[in-house]
Amino acid sequence: MATQRAGHDRGPGDGQHAGVGLAAQPPGGRVDVGWPRGGFNEERLARALGWFSIGLGLAEVAAPRSLARLIGVSDHRALLRVLGLREIASGLGILTTRRRPAGWLWARVGGDVVDLALLGAALESGNTRRGRVTAAAAAVAGVTVVDLLCSQGLSRSPGVMRPIAAEYATSITVGKSADELYRFWREPQSLSRIMGHFAEVTAAGAGRTHWVVRAPLGQSLEWDAQVVEDRPGELLRWESLAGAQLPTAGAVHFRPAPGDRGTEVTLRFRFDPPGGALGDAAVKLLGPAPGMLAGRALRCFKSLAETGEVPTTEHNPSARAGADAD
Amino acid sequence: MRALCWYGINDLRVETVPDPTIVNPHDAILRVTMSTTCGSDLHFIGGYIPMMREGDVIGHEFMGEVVEVGPDVKKVKKGDRVVVPSFIGCGNCWYCRHEFWSLCDNTNPKPELQEPLFGYPTAGIYGYTHAFGGYAGGHAQYVRVPHADTDCFLVPEGLRDEQVVFLSDAAPTGYMGADFCAIRPGDIVAVCGCGGVGLMAQQSAHLLGAERVIAIDRFPERLRLARERAGAETIDYTAVDSVIDALKEMTGGRGPDACIDAVGMEAHGTGLQYAYDRVKQLLYMHTDRGQALREAIVACRKGGTVSIMGVYGLMDKFPLGVLMNKGLTVRTAQQHGQKYVPRLLRHVERGELDPSYLVTHRFSLEDAPRGYEMFKEKEDGCVRAVFTP
Numbered sequence: 001m002a003t004q005r006a007g008h009d010r011g012p013g014d015g016q017h018a019g020v021g022l023a024a025q026p027p028g029g030r031v032d033v034g035w036p037r038g039g040f041n042e043e044r045l046a047r048a049l050g051w052f053s054i055g056l057g058l059a060e061v062a063a064p065r066s067l068a069r070l071i072g073v074s075d076h077r078a079l080l081r082v083l084g085l086r087e088i089a090s091g092l093g094i095l096t097t098r099r100r101p102a103g104w105l106w107a108r109v110g111g112d113v114v115d116l117a118l119l120g121a122a123l124e125s126g127n128t129r130r131g132r133v134t135a136a137a138a139a140v141a142g143v144t145v146v147d148l149l150c151s152q153g154l155s156r157s158p159g160v161m162r163p164i165a166a167e168y169a170t171s172i173t174v175g176k177s178a179d180e181l182y183r184f185w186r187e188p189q190s191l192s193r194i195m196g197h198f199a200e201v202t203a204a205g206a207g208r209t210h211w212v213v214r215a216p217l218g219q220s221l222e223w224d225a226q227v228v229e230d231r232p233g234e235l236l237r238w239e240s241l242a243g244a245q246l247p248t249a250g251a252v253h254f255r256p257a258p259g260d261r262g263t264e265v266t267l268r269f270r271f272d273p274p275g276g277a278l279g280d281a282a283v284k285l286l287g288p289a290p291g292m293l294a295g296r297a298l299r300c301f302k303s304l305a306e307t308g309e310v311p312t313t314e315h316n317p318s319a320r321a322g323a324d325a326d
Numbered sequence: 327m328r329a330l331c332w333y334g335i336n337d338l339r340v341e342t343v344p345d346p347t348i349v350n351p352h353d354a355i356l357r358v359t360m361s362t363t364c365g366s367d368l369h370f371i372g373g374y375i376p377m378m379r380e381g382d383v384i385g386h387e388f389m390g391e392v393v394e395v396g397p398d399v400k401k402v403k404k405g406d407r408v409v410v411p412s413f414i415g416c417g418n419c420w421y422c423r424h425e426f427w428s429l430c431d432n433t434n435p436k437p438e439l440q441e442p443l444f445g446y447p448t449a450g451i452y453g454y455t456h457a458f459g460g461y462a463g464g465h466a467q468y469v470r471v472p473h474a475d476t477d478c479f480l481v482p483e484g485l486r487d488e489q490v491v492f493l494s495d496a497a498p499t500g501y502m503g504a505d506f507c508a509i510r511p512g513d514i515v516a517v518c519g520c521g522g523v524g525l526m527a528q529q530s531a532h533l534l535g536a537e538r539v540i541a542i543d544r545f546p547e548r549l550r551l552a553r554e555r556a557g558a559e560t561i562d563y564t565a566v567d568s569v570i571d572a573l574k575e576m577t578g579g580r581g582p583d584a585c586i587d588a589v590g591m592e593a594h595g596t597g598l599q600y601a602y603d604r605v606k607q608l609l610y611m612h613t614d615r616g617q618a619l620r621e622a623i624v625a626c627r628k629g630g631t632v633s634i635m636g637v638y639g640l641m642d643k644f645p646l647g648v649l650m651n652k653g654l655t656v657r658t659a660q661q662h663g664q665k666y667v668p669r670l671l672r673h674v675e676r677g678e679l680d681p682s683y684l685v686t687h688r689f690s691l692e693d694a695p696r697g698y699e700m701f702k703e704k705e706d707g708c709v710r711a712v713f714t715p
Contacts, residue, residue, distance in 0.1 A: 175420050261420055292438060303432045306418045308398065309350040311435040311450060311472065317462045319331040319341040319381035 042153035046094055046101050049108060049150060052143075053091030060084025072132025073122045083118075086111055102154035109151055112144035167270040170294040174302045175262035178254035179233045184305050185252060186236070193310075194301045198293050209238070213246075221245045247272040265301070267294050328715065329383040329466035330694040335373035338695040343383060346462060346470035351398035354474030356390035356408065360487040361464045362685075362712045363387075363701040364495055365521050366637045369591060370455055371698065374607070375639060377439060377455040384453040386412035387495040388464025389487060392478065401475045408478035409671075410471055411663025412495045413449045414461070417476035421449075428660035433472060434459045448660065464494075465694055467715040479667045482675050488682040489674055491712060492522060497681050498666040499635050500526025500588065501533075505666075506633040506657030507584035509534045516540045516573055516582035516625065517558070518618045520548035522684045522710050523635055524588035528556035529679055531586075540576060542569060542618075544594065547707035555683050564596060573625045581627035590636030593618040616641045623648050634658035687711040 059067055064080035090111060093104035119137040122128045174181055184190055191201040191209060200212045207227030214220045223244035229237035229251075237251040250269035257264045303310045329343045346355055364387050369375045389409040392402055402408065415422045416432035430449035434440065437447035439457040450472075453463015462469065471477055481490050500523045507515055515531040517524050520543035528539045541552035542561045552558040559576065566572045573582055594600065595617035603615035619634065623645055626632055632654055649656065673679040686709045689697040697711035 175418065295438070299437060307352070307416045307432050307473070309352060311433050311459070312349055313435050313460050315347050315349050316460065317327070317329060317343040317346050317383055317466065318379070319329070319343050319383070320379070
């Protein structure tokens with residue numbers, strides 16, 4: 001399964017889209033999956049912290065004795081080298097990850113806590129220059145605050161920070177013919193089972209469907225969608241109708257896979273939340289990872305088509321309170 | 327029902343939990359008649375692999391009697407006595423149809439936990455970590471078995487539970503390990519590890535036509551089983567300076583044609599390399615102590631096969647250059663049990679394989695935590711402990 005986030009802001013060059021439609025062709029060619037250049041401040045800050053990690057790490061590995069003198073602790077060369085390797089690892093992690101490097105930033109926070117603990121221990125032991133150790137601890141504490149703020153910023157869903165139109169494409173290969181899969185997708189019960197983990201979908205006839213996304217506290221998002229292109233055994237494309245709380249468009253493509261592998265199924269969809277508080281609420285309701293929702297939907301579709309059921313650990317016995325819901 | 331639950335590192339308890347129910351149309355419910363410990367459980371019991379949750383019912387090697395079936399189950403019937411492979415296969419996806427059962431596309435309910443690390447999710451397994459699905463396991467009075475028609479294998483009459491329970495995991499894993507070696511007449515197969523899987527691999531290598539089998543371990547009672555039950559020659563690695571030299575010596579300077587690793591990430595060894603691995607693992611700086619596997623790669627003859635059955639994490643210092651320059655073939659997988667159970671049942675029926683000698687200790691399910699303790703510490707010569715609910 002491949003999930004790619006295939007678009008970012010609606011830029012001025014995107015003006016030909018009157019609504020939120022998708023092109024009929026499956027996404028070909030290059031899809032930008034990196035983090036946007038010059039995006040959020042947190043991301044620029046993360047890069048700076050990444051380079052800082054590598055610099056500090058190299059110093060710890062290459063010149064542990066001088067560094068120990070500088071921060072006023074006794075000569076713990078091996079320990080400093082280990083800490084240095086950790087710094088380099090988190091630095092490389094931050095700089096090379098193609099997503100927002102929240103995990104690596106949290107790793108830095110963890111590392112800071114370890115460093116503070118070690119400096120604390122050094123203060124307790126007599127064999128140190130207290131002034132220098134205190135200064136080093138203050139410096140680390142400062143960096144910890146920066147790391148913490150940056151981690152928190154990166155961990156927040158990008159959508160919540162800034163509602164953007166986003167297009168997602170996810171593919172899976174299913175061991176059935178394109179015709180069978182197309183028919184199965186169109187069965188009235190199918191959509192509600194496939195999308196059941198995030199939306200209730202009811203068929204209203206004539207290619208029209210009604211979508212309801214429910215959230216805690218009785219909130220919900222509803223829209224009607226209409227099939228706008230229908231090529232049996234090949235493609236189905238739909239768009240929300242005017243007045244939708246969350247304008248959306250989607251398409252499912254069926255292409256024969258090589259050999260005995262069945263059919264490659266690609267699900268694409270686009271959300272176009274309106275600006276302001278309503279848009280924020282809409283994106284919050286969708287949750288942090290719409291790409292993952294599409295992935296789940298396709299897995300569900302594949303398992304239903306191939307086996308007639310969806311794997312689950314619902315009602316799974318365990319010694320936790322109540323049975324497992326997930 | 328009563329079930330053995332994981333509560334944290336080295337903390338197993340028998341608790342009362344809800345009974346399993348039919349959830350999907352191809353499910354069956356088994357009344358478990360026997361289950362057994364497996365070395366791969368020790369990895370999460372000891373905290374070396376993540377994604378367990380407090381209260382999980384563990385155990386992936388079990389057998390029992392069918393007490394209930396879902397509406398779409400056609401072959402399996404109430405009252406059937408069956409053995410179930412640890413990995414769950416749907417029987418319909420491309421992987422199952424090509425007999426790569428542990429790679430099934432349709433049985434892991436939590437693929438998003440595995441995809442970031444593996445790229446693609448594997449099949450689900452009973453009683454293991456949530457990355458592998460988090461299905462409730464078989465150390466319990468009852469267990470839910472999805473895809474029952476595909477995954478339940480009828481036990482022929484006249485066979486005892488102790489002869490059959492290991493066909494759930496140890497026997498097919500060991501057999502697959504030997505099968506991966508593509509054994510030809512004259513081949514010598516070395517097997518690192520003389521636990522349940524290792525002993526089964528040794529016997530399987532003989533069944534598949536190996537000329538000689540050499541077993542490596544450090545426990546005298548396990549080495550004795552290898553000699554007496556599996557017909558292997560043995561090396562006690564604590565009694566030789568170098569396992570690699572010993573293997574070379576025993577194979578006329580050629581090296582074994584194939585080496586099977588039946589050890590995994592918590593390998594024991596000797597000397598500096600072992601100390602280094604142990605310290606790094608304790609600091610969570612790497613997941614594996616890999617001495618046994620590294621030695622197998624060096625010891626194997628040029629152009630030979632290294633078959634890895636031990637469970638590993640993300641090993642560092644993997645000697646890829648040795649592998650490449652020696653032209654070795656690596657074969658590895660979690661067990662494709664459904665492929666091997668029918669032929670293993672025939673071997674057991676014909677008396678060619680009797681895994682029941684692996685049972686060294688018997689406990690009621692209520693005493694299972696004690697059973698795992700003995701198994702982990704290999705107290706009193708424990709090879710496998712079995713539990714009866």
